[in-house]
Amino acid sequence: MPNKKKTLLRIALYLILAYVPVYILCFAFSDKEGSLTSVLAGNTLMLYPAIAVIITRIVTREGLHNSFLGFGKRNSGKYYALAVLYPIALPYVSALLLHLFVVKNGSITDSAALSDGTSAVAMLLLSIATGFATAVHGFGEELGWRGYLTPKLEELMPAPAAVIVTGIIWALWHGPLLAYGYDFGRDYDFFPYGGFIAMIVMCIFWSAFLTWLTKRTNSVYPAALCHMLIDTVLTSNLMPFTYNANGDKFELRTNDFWGQIISVFPMIIVAGAVSMVLMWRKKSSGENKKALS
Incomplete structure:
Protein backbone atom coordinates (compact mmCIF):
# COMPACT_ATOMS: atom_id res chain seq x y z
CA MET A 1 0.00 0.00 0.00
CA PRO A 2 2.75 2.56 0.83
CA ASN A 3 4.29 2.02 -2.62
CA LYS A 4 0.92 2.53 -4.33
CA LYS A 5 0.33 5.67 -2.30
CA LYS A 6 3.76 6.96 -3.29
CA THR A 7 3.01 6.23 -6.96
CA LEU A 8 -0.34 8.03 -6.75
CA LEU A 9 1.32 11.08 -5.21
CA ARG A 10 3.95 11.12 -7.94
CA ILE A 11 1.27 10.87 -10.64
CA ALA A 12 -0.74 13.66 -9.00
CA LEU A 13 2.29 15.95 -8.80
CA TYR A 14 3.20 15.22 -12.41
CA LEU A 15 -0.33 15.92 -13.67
CA ILE A 16 -0.59 19.21 -11.79
CA LEU A 17 2.72 20.36 -13.27
CA ALA A 18 1.77 19.19 -16.78
CA TYR A 19 -1.79 20.54 -16.78
CA VAL A 20 -1.75 23.86 -14.92
CA PRO A 21 0.69 25.84 -17.13
CA VAL A 22 -1.02 24.59 -20.30
CA TYR A 23 -4.52 25.44 -19.11
CA ILE A 24 -3.39 28.90 -17.96
CA LEU A 25 -1.69 29.67 -21.28
CA CYS A 26 -4.53 28.25 -23.37
CA PHE A 27 -7.19 30.29 -21.62
CA ALA A 28 -5.03 33.43 -21.39
CA PHE A 29 -4.02 33.47 -25.06
CA SER A 30 -6.96 31.70 -26.72
CA ASP A 31 -8.22 33.22 -29.97
CA LYS A 32 -11.58 31.54 -29.25
CA GLU A 33 -11.18 29.51 -32.45
CA GLY A 34 -8.95 26.67 -31.24
CA SER A 35 -5.56 28.38 -31.56
CA LEU A 36 -3.44 30.76 -29.51
CA THR A 37 -2.70 34.43 -30.16
CA SER A 38 0.81 34.05 -28.74
CA VAL A 39 3.32 32.19 -30.91
CA LEU A 40 5.66 31.79 -27.95
CA ALA A 41 2.92 30.23 -25.81
CA GLY A 42 1.91 27.91 -28.64
CA ASN A 43 5.49 26.77 -29.20
CA THR A 44 6.00 25.88 -25.54
CA LEU A 45 2.80 23.88 -24.86
CA MET A 46 4.24 20.51 -25.89
CA LEU A 47 7.27 20.99 -23.65
CA TYR A 48 5.38 21.13 -20.36
CA PRO A 49 4.92 17.35 -19.94
CA ALA A 50 8.72 16.97 -20.11
CA ILE A 51 9.27 19.89 -17.75
CA ALA A 52 6.73 18.31 -15.39
CA VAL A 53 8.66 15.02 -15.47
CA ILE A 54 11.96 16.71 -14.69
CA ILE A 55 10.51 18.65 -11.75
CA THR A 56 8.62 15.60 -10.46
CA ARG A 57 11.73 13.40 -10.59
CA ILE A 58 13.73 16.06 -8.73
CA VAL A 59 11.09 16.61 -6.05
CA THR A 60 10.49 12.89 -5.51
CA ARG A 61 14.23 12.09 -5.78
CA GLU A 62 13.55 9.42 -8.39
CA GLY A 63 16.45 10.54 -10.55
CA LEU A 64 16.58 9.34 -14.15
CA HIS A 65 15.92 5.68 -13.38
CA ASN A 66 13.68 4.10 -16.06
CA SER A 67 13.41 7.38 -17.96
CA PHE A 68 13.63 5.79 -21.46
CA LEU A 69 16.29 8.31 -22.53
CA GLY A 70 18.53 5.80 -24.29
CA PHE A 71 18.31 5.45 -28.07
CA GLY A 72 16.95 1.94 -27.85
CA LYS A 73 17.71 -1.73 -27.63
CA ARG A 74 19.66 -3.60 -30.27
CA ASN A 75 17.71 -3.88 -33.54
CA SER A 76 15.57 -0.85 -32.72
CA GLY A 77 16.15 0.56 -36.20
CA LYS A 78 13.01 -1.04 -37.64
CA TYR A 79 10.89 0.69 -35.02
CA TYR A 80 12.45 4.04 -35.86
CA ALA A 81 11.64 3.31 -39.50
CA LEU A 82 8.04 2.48 -38.59
CA ALA A 83 7.86 5.69 -36.53
CA VAL A 84 8.62 7.60 -39.74
CA LEU A 85 6.69 5.51 -42.27
CA TYR A 86 3.39 5.39 -40.36
CA PRO A 87 2.89 9.19 -40.31
CA ILE A 88 3.87 9.37 -43.99
CA ALA A 89 1.32 6.71 -44.96
CA LEU A 90 -1.45 8.13 -42.77
CA PRO A 91 -2.57 11.07 -44.97
CA TYR A 92 -2.59 8.98 -48.14
CA VAL A 93 -4.60 6.10 -46.69
CA SER A 94 -6.92 8.71 -45.18
CA ALA A 95 -7.25 10.42 -48.57
CA LEU A 96 -8.25 7.13 -50.19
CA LEU A 97 -10.92 6.52 -47.54
CA LEU A 98 -12.08 10.12 -47.87
CA HIS A 99 -12.73 9.71 -51.58
CA LEU A 100 -14.23 6.25 -51.22
CA PHE A 101 -16.75 7.10 -48.52
CA VAL A 102 -17.01 10.86 -47.97
CA VAL A 103 -16.49 12.83 -51.18
CA LYS A 104 -19.81 13.16 -52.98
CA ASN A 105 -18.63 14.22 -56.41
CA GLY A 106 -15.26 14.02 -58.06
CA SER A 107 -12.44 11.51 -57.95
CA ILE A 108 -9.19 11.32 -56.06
CA THR A 109 -7.45 11.69 -59.42
CA ASP A 110 -9.13 15.10 -59.76
CA SER A 111 -7.70 16.34 -56.46
CA ALA A 112 -5.26 19.21 -56.18
CA ALA A 113 -2.75 16.82 -54.61
CA LEU A 114 -2.55 14.63 -57.71
CA SER A 115 -2.93 17.39 -60.29
CA ASP A 116 0.45 18.84 -59.35
CA GLY A 117 2.77 16.03 -58.36
CA THR A 118 5.79 18.29 -57.92
CA SER A 119 4.02 20.47 -55.36
CA ALA A 120 2.68 17.40 -53.56
CA VAL A 121 6.15 15.88 -53.24
CA ALA A 122 7.58 19.23 -52.12
CA MET A 123 4.85 19.53 -49.47
CA LEU A 124 5.56 16.01 -48.20
CA LEU A 125 9.31 16.60 -47.98
CA LEU A 126 8.81 19.96 -46.28
CA SER A 127 6.43 18.51 -43.70
CA ILE A 128 8.82 15.63 -42.98
CA ALA A 129 11.74 18.05 -42.59
CA THR A 130 9.63 20.21 -40.29
CA GLY A 131 8.77 17.16 -38.20
CA PHE A 132 12.43 16.25 -37.76
CA ALA A 133 13.39 19.87 -37.05
CA THR A 134 10.72 20.24 -34.36
CA ALA A 135 11.03 16.73 -32.90
CA VAL A 136 11.95 18.28 -29.55
CA HIS A 137 8.27 19.17 -29.16
CA GLY A 138 7.29 15.54 -29.66
CA PHE A 139 9.96 14.59 -27.14
CA GLY A 140 8.41 17.07 -24.71
CA GLU A 141 5.12 15.20 -24.72
CA GLU A 142 6.42 11.65 -25.05
CA LEU A 143 8.87 11.93 -22.16
CA GLY A 144 5.83 12.82 -20.09
CA TRP A 145 3.02 10.59 -21.35
CA ARG A 146 4.81 7.43 -22.50
CA GLY A 147 8.07 7.88 -20.58
CA TYR A 148 6.55 8.63 -17.17
CA LEU A 149 2.76 8.55 -16.83
CA THR A 150 2.08 5.18 -18.48
CA PRO A 151 4.81 3.30 -16.55
CA LYS A 152 3.58 4.84 -13.30
CA LEU A 153 -0.02 3.84 -14.06
CA GLU A 154 1.20 0.30 -14.82
CA GLU A 155 2.29 0.10 -11.17
CA LEU A 156 -1.39 0.51 -10.25
CA MET A 157 -3.27 -1.33 -13.00
CA PRO A 158 -2.86 -3.73 -15.95
CA ALA A 159 -0.95 -2.36 -18.94
CA PRO A 160 -4.01 -2.08 -21.26
CA ALA A 161 -5.85 -0.05 -18.63
CA ALA A 162 -2.78 2.16 -18.16
CA VAL A 163 -2.68 2.84 -21.90
CA ILE A 164 -6.38 3.76 -21.93
CA VAL A 165 -6.12 6.02 -18.87
CA THR A 166 -3.05 7.72 -20.36
CA GLY A 167 -5.00 8.31 -23.58
CA ILE A 168 -7.88 9.92 -21.69
CA ILE A 169 -5.56 12.13 -19.63
CA TRP A 170 -3.59 13.07 -22.75
CA ALA A 171 -6.79 14.00 -24.61
CA LEU A 172 -8.16 16.13 -21.76
CA TRP A 173 -4.81 17.92 -21.53
CA HIS A 174 -5.92 19.54 -24.83
CA GLY A 175 -9.20 20.59 -23.17
CA GLY A 194 -18.20 15.58 -29.79
CA GLY A 195 -14.68 16.92 -30.20
CA PHE A 196 -13.77 15.82 -26.69
CA ILE A 197 -15.10 12.31 -27.35
CA ALA A 198 -13.30 12.09 -30.69
CA MET A 199 -10.05 13.31 -29.14
CA ILE A 200 -10.30 10.75 -26.34
CA VAL A 201 -10.82 7.91 -28.82
CA MET A 202 -7.96 9.13 -31.00
CA CYS A 203 -5.57 9.55 -28.08
CA ILE A 204 -6.36 6.12 -26.62
CA PHE A 205 -5.45 4.34 -29.85
CA TRP A 206 -2.44 6.52 -30.53
CA SER A 207 -1.40 6.02 -26.92
CA ALA A 208 -1.37 2.27 -27.60
CA PHE A 209 0.75 2.63 -30.73
CA LEU A 210 3.23 5.07 -29.18
CA THR A 211 3.47 2.97 -26.00
CA TRP A 212 4.23 -0.10 -28.11
CA LEU A 213 7.04 1.79 -29.89
CA THR A 214 8.41 2.88 -26.53
CA LYS A 215 8.27 -0.60 -25.00
CA ARG A 216 9.80 -2.33 -28.02
CA THR A 217 12.78 0.04 -28.07
CA ASN A 218 12.97 1.01 -24.39
CA SER A 219 13.25 4.59 -25.67
CA VAL A 220 10.91 7.58 -26.03
CA TYR A 221 12.64 8.83 -29.18
CA PRO A 222 10.74 6.71 -31.75
CA ALA A 223 7.43 7.77 -30.20
CA ALA A 224 8.59 11.40 -30.07
CA LEU A 225 9.57 11.33 -33.74
CA CYS A 226 6.33 9.62 -34.74
CA HIS A 227 4.25 12.06 -32.69
CA MET A 228 5.82 15.12 -34.27
CA LEU A 229 5.64 13.73 -37.81
CA ILE A 230 1.93 12.98 -37.34
CA ASP A 231 1.44 16.61 -36.33
CA THR A 232 3.38 18.04 -39.27
CA VAL A 233 2.59 15.55 -42.05
CA LEU A 234 -1.08 14.58 -41.64
CA THR A 235 -3.03 17.81 -42.12
CA SER A 236 -0.70 19.48 -44.61
CA ASN A 237 -0.69 16.46 -46.94
CA LEU A 238 -4.33 15.42 -46.53
CA MET A 239 -5.75 18.90 -47.14
CA PRO A 240 -4.88 19.03 -50.90
CA PHE A 241 -7.01 15.89 -51.38
CA THR A 242 -10.08 17.81 -50.18
CA TYR A 243 -9.86 20.26 -53.11
CA ASN A 244 -9.99 19.73 -56.86
CA ALA A 245 -7.40 20.99 -59.32
CA ASN A 246 -9.29 24.29 -59.69
CA GLY A 247 -9.06 24.99 -55.97
CA ASP A 248 -12.72 24.26 -55.25
CA LYS A 249 -13.52 22.12 -52.23
CA PHE A 250 -15.09 18.75 -52.99
CA GLU A 251 -18.69 18.37 -51.90
CA LEU A 252 -18.92 15.94 -49.00
CA ARG A 253 -21.66 13.54 -47.95
CA THR A 254 -21.27 14.80 -44.39
CA ASN A 255 -19.64 17.66 -42.50
CA ASP A 256 -15.89 18.04 -41.98
CA PHE A 257 -16.07 16.58 -38.47
CA TRP A 258 -17.48 13.24 -39.61
CA GLY A 259 -15.40 13.34 -42.76
CA GLN A 260 -12.28 13.48 -40.62
CA ILE A 261 -13.44 10.62 -38.42
CA ILE A 262 -14.40 8.39 -41.35
CA SER A 263 -11.18 9.02 -43.26
CA VAL A 264 -8.49 9.41 -40.58
CA PHE A 265 -9.67 7.32 -37.62
CA PRO A 266 -9.60 3.84 -39.23
CA MET A 267 -5.80 3.78 -39.58
CA ILE A 268 -5.42 5.22 -36.08
CA ILE A 269 -7.70 2.54 -34.62
CA VAL A 270 -6.02 -0.29 -36.55
CA ALA A 271 -2.53 0.80 -35.46
CA GLY A 272 -3.65 1.12 -31.84
CA ALA A 273 -5.58 -2.16 -31.77
CA VAL A 274 -2.72 -4.12 -33.33
CA SER A 275 -0.29 -2.55 -30.87
CA MET A 276 -2.49 -3.55 -27.93
CA VAL A 277 -2.64 -7.14 -29.19
CA LEU A 278 1.13 -7.28 -29.71
CA MET A 279 1.80 -5.88 -26.22
CA TRP A 280 -0.65 -8.34 -24.66
CA ARG A 281 0.88 -11.30 -26.54
CA LYS A 282 4.39 -10.21 -25.54
CA LYS A 283 3.36 -9.94 -21.88
CA SER A 284 1.53 -13.30 -21.97
CA SER A 285 4.53 -14.97 -23.60
CA GLY A 286 6.85 -13.57 -20.92
CA GLU A 287 4.57 -14.75 -18.12
CA ASN A 288 4.36 -18.25 -19.63
CA LYS A 289 8.15 -18.48 -19.84
CA LYS A 290 8.45 -17.46 -16.18
CA ALA A 291 5.87 -20.07 -15.18
CA LEU A 292 7.78 -22.81 -17.01
CA SER A 293 11.18 -21.85 -15.64
Whole structure:
Protein backbone atom coordinates (compact mmCIF):
# COMPACT_ATOMS: atom_id res chain seq x y z
CA MET A 1 0.00 0.00 0.00
CA PRO A 2 2.75 2.56 0.83
CA ASN A 3 4.29 2.02 -2.62
CA LYS A 4 0.92 2.53 -4.33
CA LYS A 5 0.33 5.67 -2.30
CA LYS A 6 3.76 6.96 -3.29
CA THR A 7 3.01 6.23 -6.96
CA LEU A 8 -0.34 8.03 -6.75
CA LEU A 9 1.32 11.08 -5.21
CA ARG A 10 3.95 11.12 -7.94
CA ILE A 11 1.27 10.87 -10.64
CA ALA A 12 -0.74 13.66 -9.00
CA LEU A 13 2.29 15.95 -8.80
CA TYR A 14 3.20 15.22 -12.41
CA LEU A 15 -0.33 15.92 -13.67
CA ILE A 16 -0.59 19.21 -11.79
CA LEU A 17 2.72 20.36 -13.27
CA ALA A 18 1.77 19.19 -16.78
CA TYR A 19 -1.79 20.54 -16.78
CA VAL A 20 -1.75 23.86 -14.92
CA PRO A 21 0.69 25.84 -17.13
CA VAL A 22 -1.02 24.59 -20.30
CA TYR A 23 -4.52 25.44 -19.11
CA ILE A 24 -3.39 28.90 -17.96
CA LEU A 25 -1.69 29.67 -21.28
CA CYS A 26 -4.53 28.25 -23.37
CA PHE A 27 -7.19 30.29 -21.62
CA ALA A 28 -5.03 33.43 -21.39
CA PHE A 29 -4.02 33.47 -25.06
CA SER A 30 -6.96 31.70 -26.72
CA ASP A 31 -8.22 33.22 -29.97
CA LYS A 32 -11.58 31.54 -29.25
CA GLU A 33 -11.18 29.51 -32.45
CA GLY A 34 -8.95 26.67 -31.24
CA SER A 35 -5.56 28.38 -31.56
CA LEU A 36 -3.44 30.76 -29.51
CA THR A 37 -2.70 34.43 -30.16
CA SER A 38 0.81 34.05 -28.74
CA VAL A 39 3.32 32.19 -30.91
CA LEU A 40 5.66 31.79 -27.95
CA ALA A 41 2.92 30.23 -25.81
CA GLY A 42 1.91 27.91 -28.64
CA ASN A 43 5.49 26.77 -29.20
CA THR A 44 6.00 25.88 -25.54
CA LEU A 45 2.80 23.88 -24.86
CA MET A 46 4.24 20.51 -25.89
CA LEU A 47 7.27 20.99 -23.65
CA TYR A 48 5.38 21.13 -20.36
CA PRO A 49 4.92 17.35 -19.94
CA ALA A 50 8.72 16.97 -20.11
CA ILE A 51 9.27 19.89 -17.75
CA ALA A 52 6.73 18.31 -15.39
CA VAL A 53 8.66 15.02 -15.47
CA ILE A 54 11.96 16.71 -14.69
CA ILE A 55 10.51 18.65 -11.75
CA THR A 56 8.62 15.60 -10.46
CA ARG A 57 11.73 13.40 -10.59
CA ILE A 58 13.73 16.06 -8.73
CA VAL A 59 11.09 16.61 -6.05
CA THR A 60 10.49 12.89 -5.51
CA ARG A 61 14.23 12.09 -5.78
CA GLU A 62 13.55 9.42 -8.39
CA GLY A 63 16.45 10.54 -10.55
CA LEU A 64 16.58 9.34 -14.15
CA HIS A 65 15.92 5.68 -13.38
CA ASN A 66 13.68 4.10 -16.06
CA SER A 67 13.41 7.38 -17.96
CA PHE A 68 13.63 5.79 -21.46
CA LEU A 69 16.29 8.31 -22.53
CA GLY A 70 18.53 5.80 -24.29
CA PHE A 71 18.31 5.45 -28.07
CA GLY A 72 16.95 1.94 -27.85
CA LYS A 73 17.71 -1.73 -27.63
CA ARG A 74 19.66 -3.60 -30.27
CA ASN A 75 17.71 -3.88 -33.54
CA SER A 76 15.57 -0.85 -32.72
CA GLY A 77 16.15 0.56 -36.20
CA LYS A 78 13.01 -1.04 -37.64
CA TYR A 79 10.89 0.69 -35.02
CA TYR A 80 12.45 4.04 -35.86
CA ALA A 81 11.64 3.31 -39.50
CA LEU A 82 8.04 2.48 -38.59
CA ALA A 83 7.86 5.69 -36.53
CA VAL A 84 8.62 7.60 -39.74
CA LEU A 85 6.69 5.51 -42.27
CA TYR A 86 3.39 5.39 -40.36
CA PRO A 87 2.89 9.19 -40.31
CA ILE A 88 3.87 9.37 -43.99
CA ALA A 89 1.32 6.71 -44.96
CA LEU A 90 -1.45 8.13 -42.77
CA PRO A 91 -2.57 11.07 -44.97
CA TYR A 92 -2.59 8.98 -48.14
CA VAL A 93 -4.60 6.10 -46.69
CA SER A 94 -6.92 8.71 -45.18
CA ALA A 95 -7.25 10.42 -48.57
CA LEU A 96 -8.25 7.13 -50.19
CA LEU A 97 -10.92 6.52 -47.54
CA LEU A 98 -12.08 10.12 -47.87
CA HIS A 99 -12.73 9.71 -51.58
CA LEU A 100 -14.23 6.25 -51.22
CA PHE A 101 -16.75 7.10 -48.52
CA VAL A 102 -17.01 10.86 -47.97
CA VAL A 103 -16.49 12.83 -51.18
CA LYS A 104 -19.81 13.16 -52.98
CA ASN A 105 -18.63 14.22 -56.41
CA GLY A 106 -15.26 14.02 -58.06
CA SER A 107 -12.44 11.51 -57.95
CA ILE A 108 -9.19 11.32 -56.06
CA THR A 109 -7.45 11.69 -59.42
CA ASP A 110 -9.13 15.10 -59.76
CA SER A 111 -7.70 16.34 -56.46
CA ALA A 112 -5.26 19.21 -56.18
CA ALA A 113 -2.75 16.82 -54.61
CA LEU A 114 -2.55 14.63 -57.71
CA SER A 115 -2.93 17.39 -60.29
CA ASP A 116 0.45 18.84 -59.35
CA GLY A 117 2.77 16.03 -58.36
CA THR A 118 5.79 18.29 -57.92
CA SER A 119 4.02 20.47 -55.36
CA ALA A 120 2.68 17.40 -53.56
CA VAL A 121 6.15 15.88 -53.24
CA ALA A 122 7.58 19.23 -52.12
CA MET A 123 4.85 19.53 -49.47
CA LEU A 124 5.56 16.01 -48.20
CA LEU A 125 9.31 16.60 -47.98
CA LEU A 126 8.81 19.96 -46.28
CA SER A 127 6.43 18.51 -43.70
CA ILE A 128 8.82 15.63 -42.98
CA ALA A 129 11.74 18.05 -42.59
CA THR A 130 9.63 20.21 -40.29
CA GLY A 131 8.77 17.16 -38.20
CA PHE A 132 12.43 16.25 -37.76
CA ALA A 133 13.39 19.87 -37.05
CA THR A 134 10.72 20.24 -34.36
CA ALA A 135 11.03 16.73 -32.90
CA VAL A 136 11.95 18.28 -29.55
CA HIS A 137 8.27 19.17 -29.16
CA GLY A 138 7.29 15.54 -29.66
CA PHE A 139 9.96 14.59 -27.14
CA GLY A 140 8.41 17.07 -24.71
CA GLU A 141 5.12 15.20 -24.72
CA GLU A 142 6.42 11.65 -25.05
CA LEU A 143 8.87 11.93 -22.16
CA GLY A 144 5.83 12.82 -20.09
CA TRP A 145 3.02 10.59 -21.35
CA ARG A 146 4.81 7.43 -22.50
CA GLY A 147 8.07 7.88 -20.58
CA TYR A 148 6.55 8.63 -17.17
CA LEU A 149 2.76 8.55 -16.83
CA THR A 150 2.08 5.18 -18.48
CA PRO A 151 4.81 3.30 -16.55
CA LYS A 152 3.58 4.84 -13.30
CA LEU A 153 -0.02 3.84 -14.06
CA GLU A 154 1.20 0.30 -14.82
CA GLU A 155 2.29 0.10 -11.17
CA LEU A 156 -1.39 0.51 -10.25
CA MET A 157 -3.27 -1.33 -13.00
CA PRO A 158 -2.86 -3.73 -15.95
CA ALA A 159 -0.95 -2.36 -18.94
CA PRO A 160 -4.01 -2.08 -21.26
CA ALA A 161 -5.85 -0.05 -18.63
CA ALA A 162 -2.78 2.16 -18.16
CA VAL A 163 -2.68 2.84 -21.90
CA ILE A 164 -6.38 3.76 -21.93
CA VAL A 165 -6.12 6.02 -18.87
CA THR A 166 -3.05 7.72 -20.36
CA GLY A 167 -5.00 8.31 -23.58
CA ILE A 168 -7.88 9.92 -21.69
CA ILE A 169 -5.56 12.13 -19.63
CA TRP A 170 -3.59 13.07 -22.75
CA ALA A 171 -6.79 14.00 -24.61
CA LEU A 172 -8.16 16.13 -21.76
CA TRP A 173 -4.81 17.92 -21.53
CA HIS A 174 -5.92 19.54 -24.83
CA GLY A 175 -9.20 20.59 -23.17
CA PRO A 176 -9.02 24.39 -23.43
CA LEU A 177 -8.18 24.17 -27.13
CA LEU A 178 -10.85 21.55 -27.83
CA ALA A 179 -13.43 23.75 -26.16
CA TYR A 180 -12.84 26.36 -28.87
CA GLY A 181 -12.62 24.04 -31.88
CA TYR A 182 -9.05 22.69 -31.98
CA ASP A 183 -8.54 19.76 -34.39
CA PHE A 184 -12.22 19.14 -35.15
CA GLY A 185 -13.58 22.61 -35.85
CA ARG A 186 -16.90 23.93 -34.56
CA ASP A 187 -19.37 23.00 -37.30
CA TYR A 188 -20.85 19.80 -35.90
CA ASP A 189 -23.63 18.71 -33.58
CA PHE A 190 -22.89 18.57 -29.85
CA PHE A 191 -19.95 20.97 -30.13
CA PRO A 192 -17.62 20.87 -28.27
CA TYR A 193 -18.49 17.56 -26.57
CA GLY A 194 -18.20 15.58 -29.79
CA GLY A 195 -14.68 16.92 -30.20
CA PHE A 196 -13.77 15.82 -26.69
CA ILE A 197 -15.10 12.31 -27.35
CA ALA A 198 -13.30 12.09 -30.69
CA MET A 199 -10.05 13.31 -29.14
CA ILE A 200 -10.30 10.75 -26.34
CA VAL A 201 -10.82 7.91 -28.82
CA MET A 202 -7.96 9.13 -31.00
CA CYS A 203 -5.57 9.55 -28.08
CA ILE A 204 -6.36 6.12 -26.62
CA PHE A 205 -5.45 4.34 -29.85
CA TRP A 206 -2.44 6.52 -30.53
CA SER A 207 -1.40 6.02 -26.92
CA ALA A 208 -1.37 2.27 -27.60
CA PHE A 209 0.75 2.63 -30.73
CA LEU A 210 3.23 5.07 -29.18
CA THR A 211 3.47 2.97 -26.00
CA TRP A 212 4.23 -0.10 -28.11
CA LEU A 213 7.04 1.79 -29.89
CA THR A 214 8.41 2.88 -26.53
CA LYS A 215 8.27 -0.60 -25.00
CA ARG A 216 9.80 -2.33 -28.02
CA THR A 217 12.78 0.04 -28.07
CA ASN A 218 12.97 1.01 -24.39
CA SER A 219 13.25 4.59 -25.67
CA VAL A 220 10.91 7.58 -26.03
CA TYR A 221 12.64 8.83 -29.18
CA PRO A 222 10.74 6.71 -31.75
CA ALA A 223 7.43 7.77 -30.20
CA ALA A 224 8.59 11.40 -30.07
CA LEU A 225 9.57 11.33 -33.74
CA CYS A 226 6.33 9.62 -34.74
CA HIS A 227 4.25 12.06 -32.69
CA MET A 228 5.82 15.12 -34.27
CA LEU A 229 5.64 13.73 -37.81
CA ILE A 230 1.93 12.98 -37.34
CA ASP A 231 1.44 16.61 -36.33
CA THR A 232 3.38 18.04 -39.27
CA VAL A 233 2.59 15.55 -42.05
CA LEU A 234 -1.08 14.58 -41.64
CA THR A 235 -3.03 17.81 -42.12
CA SER A 236 -0.70 19.48 -44.61
CA ASN A 237 -0.69 16.46 -46.94
CA LEU A 238 -4.33 15.42 -46.53
CA MET A 239 -5.75 18.90 -47.14
CA PRO A 240 -4.88 19.03 -50.90
CA PHE A 241 -7.01 15.89 -51.38
CA THR A 242 -10.08 17.81 -50.18
CA TYR A 243 -9.86 20.26 -53.11
CA ASN A 244 -9.99 19.73 -56.86
CA ALA A 245 -7.40 20.99 -59.32
CA ASN A 246 -9.29 24.29 -59.69
CA GLY A 247 -9.06 24.99 -55.97
CA ASP A 248 -12.72 24.26 -55.25
CA LYS A 249 -13.52 22.12 -52.23
CA PHE A 250 -15.09 18.75 -52.99
CA GLU A 251 -18.69 18.37 -51.90
CA LEU A 252 -18.92 15.94 -49.00
CA ARG A 253 -21.66 13.54 -47.95
CA THR A 254 -21.27 14.80 -44.39
CA ASN A 255 -19.64 17.66 -42.50
CA ASP A 256 -15.89 18.04 -41.98
CA PHE A 257 -16.07 16.58 -38.47
CA TRP A 258 -17.48 13.24 -39.61
CA GLY A 259 -15.40 13.34 -42.76
CA GLN A 260 -12.28 13.48 -40.62
CA ILE A 261 -13.44 10.62 -38.42
CA ILE A 262 -14.40 8.39 -41.35
CA SER A 263 -11.18 9.02 -43.26
CA VAL A 264 -8.49 9.41 -40.58
CA PHE A 265 -9.67 7.32 -37.62
CA PRO A 266 -9.60 3.84 -39.23
CA MET A 267 -5.80 3.78 -39.58
CA ILE A 268 -5.42 5.22 -36.08
CA ILE A 269 -7.70 2.54 -34.62
CA VAL A 270 -6.02 -0.29 -36.55
CA ALA A 271 -2.53 0.80 -35.46
CA GLY A 272 -3.65 1.12 -31.84
CA ALA A 273 -5.58 -2.16 -31.77
CA VAL A 274 -2.72 -4.12 -33.33
CA SER A 275 -0.29 -2.55 -30.87
CA MET A 276 -2.49 -3.55 -27.93
CA VAL A 277 -2.64 -7.14 -29.19
CA LEU A 278 1.13 -7.28 -29.71
CA MET A 279 1.80 -5.88 -26.22
CA TRP A 280 -0.65 -8.34 -24.66
CA ARG A 281 0.88 -11.30 -26.54
CA LYS A 282 4.39 -10.21 -25.54
CA LYS A 283 3.36 -9.94 -21.88
CA SER A 284 1.53 -13.30 -21.97
CA SER A 285 4.53 -14.97 -23.60
CA GLY A 286 6.85 -13.57 -20.92
CA GLU A 287 4.57 -14.75 -18.12
CA ASN A 288 4.36 -18.25 -19.63
CA LYS A 289 8.15 -18.48 -19.84
CA LYS A 290 8.45 -17.46 -16.18
CA ALA A 291 5.87 -20.07 -15.18
CA LEU A 292 7.78 -22.81 -17.01
CA SER A 293 11.18 -21.85 -15.64
